[in-house]
Amino acid sequence: MKVKYSDYLELMDDKIESLRFLLDQHFEYTSILATDVSGSSYRVASRQKSISDYQFSERGFVVRVYQNGLYSEYSFNHFDVDDINGLALNIVDKLKKQLDMIKENSFVILTTPMINEEERQLFVEREVEKLPDEQGIDQIVNFLTNISDHGIKADKRIIECQAAVNMVHVNKAYFSKQKHLRQSYMFSEANIVALAKNDSDIKMAYKGYSGAIGAEIMDQMQNDVETVVKEAIALFDASPVEPGEYQVICTPEVAGLIAHEAFGHGVEMDMFVKERSLAKHYMGKQVASELVDMHDGALCAENTSSYSFDDEGVIANDTTIIDKGILVSGICDLLSALRLQHQPTGNGKRQSFERKAYTRMTNTIFSAKNDKLDDMVASIKFGYLLDGMQSGMEDPKNWGIQCILAKGHEIKDGKLTGKIIAPVIMTGYVPDLLKSIDMVGGEVAVFGSGYCGKGYKEYVKAADGGPYLRAKARLG
Amino acid sequence: MSDRLIELLKVKADGYKIINTTTRAHEFFFIKHKLDMNRYKDVEHTLLTVYKKDKEGKYLGSTTREIHPYLKNEELEMIIDQMVYSAQFVKNPYYELVKPEDKNISDQLKVDPLEVAKDIIMTIQATKETPITNINSYEVFVNEKIINIKNSLGVDVTYHTLDSQAEIIVNAKLDDQEIEIYRNYTFGTCDKEYLSQQLHNTLQIGIDRSKAVPTNNLKQFRVVFTDHNAIKLLNYFIDMTNVSSIYMKISDYQKGETIAEFTGNDRIGLSAKAKLFNSSKNHLYDEDGNLLCDRELISDGVGVDYWGNQQFSQYVGKSKASNFKNFVFAGGSFDQLELKRSPYLKAVEFSDFQCDSATGNFAGEIRLAYYFDGDKEIPVTGGSISGNIRQLQKQMRLAKDLKQIDNYLIPEYVVLDDVVVSGIN
Numbered sequence: 067m068k069v070k071y072s073d074y075l076e077l078m079d080d081k082i083e084s085l086r087f088l089l090d091q092h093f094e095y096t097s098i099l100a101t102d103v104s105g106s107s108y109r110v111a112s113r114q115k116s117i118s119d120y121q122f123s124e125r126g127f128v129v130r131v132y133q134n135g136l137y138s139e140y141s142f143n144h145f146d147v148d149d150i151n152g153l154a155l156n157i158v159d160k161l162k163k164q165l166d167m168i169k170e171n172s173f174v175i176l177t178t179p180m181i182n183e184e185e186r187q188l189f190v191e192r193e194v195e196k197l198p199d200e201q202g203i204d205q206i207v208n209f210l211t212n213i214s215d216h217g218i219k220a221d222k223r224i225i226e227c228q229a230a231v232n233m234v235h236v237n238k239a240y241f242s243k244q245k246h247l248r249q250s251y252m253f254s255e256a257n258i259v260a261l262a263k264n265d266s267d268i269k270m271a272y273k274g275y276s277g278a279i280g281a282e283i284m285d286q287m288q289n290d291v292e293t294v295v296k297e298a299i300a301l302f303d304a305s306p307v308e309p310g311e312y313q314v315i316c317t318p319e320v321a322g323l324i325a326h327e328a329f330g331h332g333v334e335m336d337m338f339v340k341e342r343s344l345a346k347h348y349m350g351k352q353v354a355s356e357l358v359d360m361h362d363g364a365l366c367a368e369n370t371s372s373y374s375f376d377d378e379g380v381i382a383n384d385t386t387i388i389d390k391g392i393l394v395s396g397i398c399d400l401l402s403a404l405r406l407q408h409q410p411t412g413n414g415k416r417q418s419f420e421r422k423a424y425t426r427m428t429n430t431i432f433s434a435k436n437d438k439l440d441d442m443v444a445s446i447k448f449g450y451l452l453d454g455m456q457s458g459m460e461d462p463k464n465w466g467i468q469c470i471l472a473k474g475h476e477i478k479d480g481k482l483t484g485k486i487i488a489p490v491i492m493t494g495y496v497p498d499l500l501k502s503i504d505m506v507g508g509e510v511a512v513f514g515s516g517y518c519g520k521g522y523k524e525y526v527k528a529a530d531g532g533p534y535l536r537a538k539a540r541l542g
Numbered sequence: 543m544s545d546r547l548i549e550l551l552k553v554k555a556d557g558y559k560i561i562n563t564t565t566r567a568h569e570f571f572f573i574k575h576k577l578d579m580n581r582y583k584d585v586e587h588t589l590l591t592v593y594k595k596d597k598e599g600k601y602l603g604s605t606t607r608e609i610h611p612y613l614k615n616e617e618l619e620m621i622i623d624q625m626v627y628s629a630q631f632v633k634n635p636y637y638e639l640v641k642p643e644d645k646n647i648s649d650q651l652k653v654d655p656l657e658v659a660k661d662i663i664m665t666i667q668a669t670k671e672t673p674i675t676n677i678n679s680y681e682v683f684v685n686e687k688i689i690n691i692k693n694s695l696g697v698d699v700t701y702h703t704l705d706s707q708a709e710i711i712v713n714a715k716l717d718d719q720e721i722e723i724y725r726n727y728t729f730g731t732c733d734k735e736y737l738s739q740q741l742h743n744t745l746q747i748g749i750d751r752s753k754a755v756p757t758n759n760l761k762q763f764r765v766v767f768t769d770h771n772a773i774k775l776l777n778y779f780i781d782m783t784n785v786s787s788i789y790m791k792i793s794d795y796q797k798g799e800t801i802a803e804f805t806g807n808d809r810i811g812l813s814a815k816a817k818l819f820n821s822s823k824n825h826l827y828d829e830d831g832n833l834l835c836d837r838e839l840i841s842d843g844v845g846v847d848y849w850g851n852q853q854f855s856q857y858v859g860k861s862k863a864s865n866f867k868n869f870v871f872a873g874g875s876f877d878q879l880e881l882k883r884s885p886y887l888k889a890v891e892f893s894d895f896q897c898d899s900a901t902g903n904f905a906g907e908i909r910l911a912y913y914f915d916g917d918k919e920i921p922v923t924g925g926s927i928s929g930n931i932r933q934l935q936k937q938m939r940l941a942k943d944l945k946q947i948d949n950y951l952i953p954e955y956v957v958l959d960d961v962v963v964s965g966i967n
Contacts, residue, residue, distance in 0.1 A: 113790055115632045118606040125610045126585060141583040144611050160582045164568065167660055168577060176576035207631040225791045261792070261900065266932070268792065268901045306928070309759060309964030340573050340679050342711065342722060401579075420583055422571065459894030459907070463722040468893040468907035468926075491926045491964075493907045521709060522726055542926040542964030 067200075067280070068191050071250040072102040072237035074125065079239070081147050082127070086241045088154035095132035095180050097242035099377055101125065101419045105234030106198065110210035111226055112218050117203070120234050122525075126419040129157060130378075135177035137401060138164070141420045179404045183244040186381070190374040192251040194280030198233040201281045206231070209284055213291050217260050220295040223302075225263045227291065231256040233281060240379035247379055253370040253527065254283040255515040258291055262298040271297035271472070272454070274515030276529065278368040297473075304473060304488035309542040313449035315442045318511035320452045320471060321532030325360055325430045326518070327458030328467045328496045330530070333362075333387055333396035334413075334425040339405050343462040345393060353393045354500030359433035360388040362397050364412055367429035369529035370514035371415075377423050378414035385411045387430075391501075399425040417524045424520055432532030435506035442505050442536045443477055450474035450541070451482065452490060455516075465496040474541070487541075494540040507533030547590070547609065547618060548692070554622050555629075557593035557602075557639055557694040561829060562586065567685045568659040574679065575667055586611060592622065593694075594629035595636070602636045603629035637856040640831040640863070642696045647826055647833065651702040653731050655684040661732035662708050669741045675748035677741075678711040678722060689825070697831035704730055705822035710741070714748030721751045721909075723891060728948045730820040747890060751910045754923035757887075758913070760963035765927055766881070766888040769947055772956045774897040774904070778931050779810055780869055781899035783839045785850030785858040792900045797845045797860060808940045809843030811872025814864070823867035823949040832864050870951040874940025881955075887963055888912040888919070888955070889927060902932035924966040934958045 082100050089096040105120030126143035140157045168175075210229040217227025233254045240247040256275040261268060273294050275286045316324065337343035345353075354360075363384035364373045375381050378400040385397055398406070399414035402425055415426035443451065454472025461468070469492040476485040514529030544562065551558040569581035588609040593602055605628040607621065662682045669677060683706065690700045705728065712723045725744055727737065767775055782801065787793035795801060801810060816834035817824045827833055830852040838846045848861040855863035889895075892906035905928040912919040939957035946952075 111790075115634060116604075116606075117628045117632050119608050123608055125608075136577065137579050139579065139581040141581065141585060143585045143587075146612075160584070161580070163656065164570075164580045164582060167656055168580065171660060171664065173663070174576045176573055176578050203628050204631050263791070270898075270901055306962065309925075309962075340711070341713075342678060420585060422569070422579060422581060457894065457896060461893055461909075463720070466893060466907065466909070470896060470905055489903055489905060489928070491905050491907065491928060493924070493926050493964075493966075521724055523709070540966070542928065542962070 067195065067197050068193055069235060069250050069252045071191055071248060075100055075102050075237050075239050075248070078145065081145065081150060082239065082241055084150050085154055088151060089129060089131060089157065090243065092158050093131035093133050097130045097240065097379060099128050099419060100239040102237040103234065105232055107230070107232045108206050108210055109228065109230040110207060110214045111228040112214055113226070115207065120232050122418060124418045128416070128419045131161070132180050136175045137178060139422065178401060181400065181404065183242055183379070185244045186247065188247040188249070188374060190249045192278070194252050194282070196281040198281045206284070213258060213287060217258070217291045217295050220292055221262070221299055223262045223264055223299060224260055224295055226261040227295070228259045229287065231283060233283070236373070238377070240375060242379060245379050247375045249374045251278065251373060252280050253278050253514070254280060255370060256283050256287055257515060258287060258294045260294045260298040262302070264302055267302060269298050269301035271301065274513060276370050276514035278370065278372045300486060301473065301488050304486040307474065307487040307490055307541050311538060311540050313446050314537055314539045315439070315446070315449070315451045316535045316537065317451070317453045318531050318533055319455050319513050321432050321535045322430070322513050322530030323455040323458050323469050324467070324499065325432050325532055326427060326528065326530035327460055327469055328499065329360065330362060330427045330430040331460030332462040332465060332496065334427070334462070335396040335398040335406060335408065336402040336425040337462045338396060339402050344465050345396060345462065348393050351393060352391050353497050354388055354391040355503045356391045357435055357506045358388055358391050358500055358503055359386070360431065361386055361433065362413070362427055362430045364428040366431055367512045367529060367531070369429055369512050370527040371428040371529050376412045376414045377416045378410070380410045380412045380414060383412040397425055397427065399423055415526050417526055421524060424524060426520070426526050427518060427528045429512060430528070430530040431510060431512065432506070432535065434508050434510045434533040436508050437505040439507060439534050442507070442534060443482065444480040445505070445536065446477045447479060449477050450487065451477060452492070456489065467492055467494050467496055467499060491542045492539050493542060499537055499539055502538035503535050505536035507535065509533055546615060550618055550622050551592070551694070554626055555592045555694070556595045559591040559639065559691070559693040559830070561589045562690045564688045565685055566655065567683060568656050570659060570663060570682045572680050575677070590625070592625040592629055593639070594626055596633065600636055601633040603632040603634065605629045605632060634853070635857060637853050639693050639695050640697050640852055642698070643833050646699055649701050649826060651686060651704055653704060655686045655704065658704070658706060658731050659684040661734060662706060662737065665732065665734045665737045666708065666710065666741065669738065669745070672745065674716055674752065675712060675714045675745040678713040680708060680710040683707040691827060691829070691831040693831055699827050699831055701826040703825060706730065706732065708737070710744070712744050712748050714752040716752035719752050721748065723748050723751065728822045730822055730824065733820055747910060750921040751891065751923065754910055754921040756967035757908055757911065757922040757925035757963070757965035758967045759965040760887060762960045763963045764884060764886040764957060764959050765961040765963065766886050767956045767958070768888065768890060768954065771889060771892060771895045772952055773947060773950050774895055775931055775956055776871055776952055778897060778899050778902065779812055779840065783812065783845070783848055785848050785854040785861065787899070788848065789854050789857045795845055797847060799845055800843050801840060801845060802843065802935045804843050804936055804938070806937045806939055808874035808876065808938060810840050811842060812840040813838045813870045814849050814866035815868040815870055816866070818868040818870070818946065818949055818951060821868050821949040825867060828865035830863060830865065834864055834866060837864065868949045871953060873942045873944050873953050875942060876939040876957060877942050881957070882914070885916050886914045886957070888914065897931060902930045904929055904931060926964050927961050929958065929961040934960060
């Protein structure tokens with residue numbers, strides 16, 4: 067089913083172009099990004115239900131202009147179509163006040179070359195199996211209620227079981243002198259969360275789902291609630307890990323977390339401009355074992371960050387970052403590309419039209435090889451199968467790793483013993499971890515139900531993944 | 543649009559709430575001290591919640607959506623119809639909306655946001671950098687907001703806020719070692735002295751971090767938490783007193799009962815405040831339209847009151863609804879003299895310190911800590927700490943002196959024993 071382009075943006079198309087044209091009389095370069103992102107968020111728990119807008123819904127515009135080596139932006143959502151001239155003059159006036167303040171206080175400008183674009187027209191409407199509008203609201207709520215009820219009844223220690231789904235329709239249009247780009251696509255994400263309580267403790271287990279898909283995401287959730295409940299209960303018997311270095315197998319979800327947190331953030335090239343990234347000095351060098359290939363791009367998977375062009379009008383890409391263990395490229399937004407004399411890679415993303423664009427990951431994936439999971443487990447004398455991601459934090463300056471994982475399954479003499487450690491913190495130095503990868507599984511899984519921040523703000527959708535990996539890691 | 547919207551809602555919905563927020567913001571982005579970009583923002587967001595009662599009046603369904611500017615009447619009607627239809631499937635136990643107070647309080651903004659932005663930038667640029675430590679980059683945001691809350695029972699209140707944010711990266715390089723420290727300062731207007739002092743402290747931390755040695759494997763050890771890390775731990779107590787945690791049975795907190803079997807000298811004291819000096823979160827009213835008035839929550843380790851939104855406050859039925867954003871903790875008895883009697887690890891910087899209020903688990907990778915060996919503090923780096931505050935709170939110690947960090951006034955440090963410290967040495 068085609069995901070139809072926004073009626074609102076269709077209606078506004080020539081008006082936005084009129085605004086761009088008027089602003090072009092005042093500035094050396096003007097572009098406008100128009101967004102219309104809508105979606106519904108359904109959340110059902112035993113004590114609370116809600117239906118609301120998807121939390122990052124938006125409808126608005128961001129103007130980017132260039133004058134005398136400086137880029138400025140103006141974000142707004144009041145577009146008075148009856149006074150476009152007045153709107154243009156207001157934009158000029160507000161930015162001029164800022165520029166006057168900058169001049170009065172002698173702030174030094176980071177002079178940047180002007181964007182030089184090639185002509186391009188694009189109109190894309192992607193497809194999904196089931197459009198959310200075709201599912202009844204009652205059907206969706208009942209479906210989630212069944213999951214929640216089932217979870218609560220599965221074990222008397224379960225105090226809460228939540229099932230949630232977001233279905234999001236993204237529409238964006240980019241206007242410049244040379245480009246007119248429009249896209250319409252969908253993504254969905256869902257989760258089941260179980261909270262268990264005994265006399266002294268509360269434990270939580272979680273399963274996420276995601277994809278560049280529509281309401282068919284609910285088909286994936288059908289049969290998992292009992293597994294999630296069992297995982298929550300099993301955590302009561304989990305022990306803390308004895309801190310140390312271990313042989314580990316990372317599930318695809320953990321492999322994805324490593325790709326994203328430990329490495330991906332480090333190759334965001336706006337950090338190269340700021341001299342905040344160690345990776346800048348390792349281009350062309352061995353940073354991982356020869357078994358490791360890694361990609362990032364809106365085109366390299368179909369998940370929650372798969373689009374046709376980015377928020378700066380750069381066409382989507384699939385960038386090889388690591389090739390046989392050698393660091394070959396970073397990912398780059400448009401302005402950083404101008405400053406570094408590099409090609410932009412289609413990774414310029416904004417949290418919303420209200421925020422600045424930064425270099426951001428899209429789908430960050432380790433490639434598959436040929437090893438089998440059974441062989442990986444059989445090869446380990448004492449170690450852990452690490453599973454479930456809770457959080458991670460980047461350290462591009464020093465390539466440190468911090469990943470907090472849900473649990474580890476103990477492996478002894480080549481067999482899973484049934485013992486669990488939880489929670490698990492993985493720390494260490496990224497190249498050490500990546501160079502220790504000596505077995506790589508044959509099938510990639512991609513996960514996109516989370517959100518990626520830059521520091522503690524600028525939240526965007528990003529997906530990551532990989533196959534099973536065997537490596538050495540420090541756990542605590 | 544507001545009048546048109548309300549006329550439609552009066553006909554179609556059993557109740558409604560409209561929160562209209564207009565934000566005008568100045569934003570400046572610097573790499574080193576060179577201006578990378580300037581931005582201006584002028585946006586209006588109208589968040590509509592529509593309520594639908596069931597026939598027996600036992601349940602109240604609701605659904606929330608943003609209403610974009612310039613929608614035509616037909617579009618508004620269609621959206622409201624869809625929302626009313628959706629609301630009937632959200633069967634939450636019935637609760638009342640906020641009723642208007644006897645008097646409306648309002649305020650005016652007295653500062654120029656562009657001047658505030660300029661002051662923040664100038665303060666950062668005036669920071670004394672050294673050959674070892676300097677400022678790598680910074681981003682400055684100043685938001686002026688006008689907030690209006692209306693509901694179907696007659697609430698109609700308007701107030702202003704100003705909040706600022708300065709995200710700053712500090713670099714430190716000693717010999718071949720180069721590290722960075724991330725800081726995200728949030729406040730109301732620019733307090734130049736406060737911001738200068740914070741930046742000076744951060745540059746000093748940069749120097750220490752560049753000299754840090756690997757953290758020893760300390761197994762179970764006394765750890766001292768400060769600043770944002772202390773706030774994350776203390777949020778456990780704030781969340782435990784929130785009516786939604788109680789209703790969801792995540793918290794066992796009860797008025798009149800001790801919150802834990804404290805074995806040390808210090809007990810938790812906690813209050814919620816409508817306003818705190820120069821907080822970025824000074825609001826006259828909460829999101830439901832309740833006028834915020836200060837409230838004591840925990841006194842000497844014993845539950846006194848609750849806080850939270852309109853819906854859950856009615857479900858729990860033990861307190862007046864108020865969704866606070868400013869919190870004050872009481873100081874303890876632990877002074878510097880007592881602190882220095884035993885070795886400790888003062889964890890100052892983590893890559894990302896997390897504390898889960900539901901499970902009580904906390905953990906973080908150490909980027910900088912100070913190991914006190916009984917004689918002097920030695921900067922250390924690497925490794926991680928972990929623990930569970932539900933288990934460790936009994937012997938929690940709190941500093942005598944208080945320190946404000948934006949919307950929190952907390953003891954200068956929080957001390958926990960038997961925290962697992964996994965070093966790398």
